[in-house]
Amino acid sequence: MQIRSVLLKIVGVLSLLVVAFLPSQQSFAAQSSAVPAWLAAHIGYGDGQIAPVVLQRARALYFQKVGEGAVRNPCYFAMDATRPGDMGGGRLGRRFYVICEAEHAFRAIPAGHGAGRDLKGVVNFSNGRQCARNFGNAMDSELTTGGAYVTAETKTSYKGYYRVSAGRDAAFMRSFVQFDGEGEAANARRRAIGGHPAVVLRGMCRMRSPGNPYAKDGYVVLGKLVDYSAGRSNGCTSWSPSDARQLIPMIQNNPTTLYIYPESRDIAAVDRAVAAGQSLAGGPYWDASCLKQIGAPKFWRTGTLEPVIAQYRRDHPAPHWKPLPICEGQ
Template sequence: MPQRAFASEEQPSLPKWLRSHIGDGEGQIAEVVLERARALYFRKLSEGRIKNPCYFAMDATRPHDLGGGQVGRRFYIICEASHSYQAISAGHGGGRNLEGIADFENGRQCAKNFGNAMDSKLTAGGNYITDRTKTSFKGYYQISSQRDEVLNRSFILFEGDGETANAKEREIGGHAAVSLKKVCLRKEAQSPHADRDGYVPFGKLTDYTAGRSDGCTSWSPADAQKIISMVSDDPTTLYIYPEAADIDAVAEAVAAGQSLSRARLYWNTSCLNDIGVPKFWAKETLEPILTQFEKDHPPPPQQPTPICKAR
């Protein structure tokens, strides 16, 4: 069916080729995640908000770091018009541990804690639309004894609604899981990125594809480049599972010793065994705690970036 025909009709039935990708296996997508992702996409398509032939989904209940350098594939790129389906890895929000006050930190493999509070560094499930992309200069890093490279990292801003309505306020979006560590300042007056004193940041490139994020969605550098090229000037939808109601329902079922399948609920089995009981931290509950914590524990004065030692 041509892409433009979708906009004038109700959500089309699930095509057979896409149904074959539903399941619990590696690279497959849970039925509830696909159903909600499709519903969001075709609704926004019919509203005229988007026209991109592809849409995204993420199942944050699935495992991420599988160990041995392997990462779980739980972010989905689906283009129904071209019969294209791809499952890739994506990081979840690491959360924080406010020692003695509140611990909502997540491990690398499975996410236990979710939320939409400012500064929580948690993933919030729900509806998103990709917004504009901005690219920032991060600094230089060495790729050989004779050559340095520039790190310009692109960031896709997300626009949310409902529980995710504060996505822009939280600066939630998607980007490559790379950063510069051990940064120092090096004299490079000829660089177009040099400050007024002729210095540029220089650091060690770190790829944390198998790690956690600050609440944003992070991809491998190669996957990020592909996704960014797909949505630049052509927004689309992203549905992230689970939402607060899903988390609360699963937590209640686990506490009552109920079978999730009988209760018609979904959570990835291996991660549920790992985390025990999931929890959603609502902004109304967590933000006052975070505000008080920051007030009681002000950060130390920011130290100036050191000057690099001579090579």
């Protein structure tokens, strides 16, 4: 009995030590509630600043996932898709945020929003390059979905070759970071939503390259490398090639959180305020310059839009597949 009593005491002491060294949900909640002064200096509505509601939700998501043990990365991401992407004159809006609180580091960079689509004669839910009006989570909609995400695996794949200089070509390998979403963004993996460099091959042809490991029937794809950092994406978050080279290694095998604003509730609140002729001062948030341009935002729900897209696909089948042409001079 005496030995059993001693053992129970030892177990009790060890349990207390484990609990003492485990961070509690309350401690993370307390840590996330107070914005440090150095970070508060970046709050605002100008280019490169972060709106209060965006930072608040991004921090809450990050500290929640840290508290759950799902994230250990010292940095987290946020994006404000209500701000302009292309500001004109060759300037890009800085609306994607990289925040590393332990290092007192805050960085704002450009990022692309979902282009949406114009189903001719049926419905138009496309977005311009400068401001996004349409948001949604339907398959094949190419729209941005706001909400909570955690970065997942990174895949790097071969896309073809591009000409570096006369007589010299290079393989184009593009990395893609998968996002796993929650709530209305829960179908992010099914939609292949993630982050990647805003670079693509255009004007492709087949170049003879026997023995090349990427060759198919003795040919590889050759195209022109196009940087569309000032453009739109197919629903993903796109970064400039230089920014992507810095961001992707930060989260490779080290997931973190990404919060994208706005969610459907924000869009609905802004839409109601606009319809009622109310000022957004002190109410729901939207970038003022973009709201002036778009009039009012709209969220397209899966149940509404997916049947329309599916019917459009049936009515407009893809053209018969044709192989790429042979490159000139082959």
